[in-house]
Amino acid sequence: MTKIFSKNDDGFVCANCHAKVNKLGYTSRDHCPKCLCSLHVDNTPGDRQNDCKGLMVPISCSPSAKKGYIITYRCTKCGAIHNNKAAEDDSLATIFSVMNQSYNKDKY
Secondary structure (H helix, E strand, C coil), rough: CCCCCCCHHHCEECCCCCCCCHHHCCCCCCCCCCCCCCCCCCCCCCCCCCCCCCEEEEEEEECCCCCEEEEEEECCCCCCCCECCCCCCCCCHHHHHHHHHHHHHHHH
């Protein structure tokens, strides 16, 4: 099944940390650049048609040679897992913190 991308670059207030999140400008904004959390709102990227609406929390981040960092999310409501490319303005400190937590969890 091919994913269909719908650009939806609206700003929002983060459901997790309550930061005001501005439009990204070059693609669909779907997560907070401060805490990296998101809402489970898409069936296909940008469509905003998913009824779950659960909080998506970052559970791991990994570097990608072509895409910068890839963030892996788990929905706290339905358990769905999905990956997303980090945005240019995402907090590197938060990315590294998630990477460190994931590494330490896997290590022990």
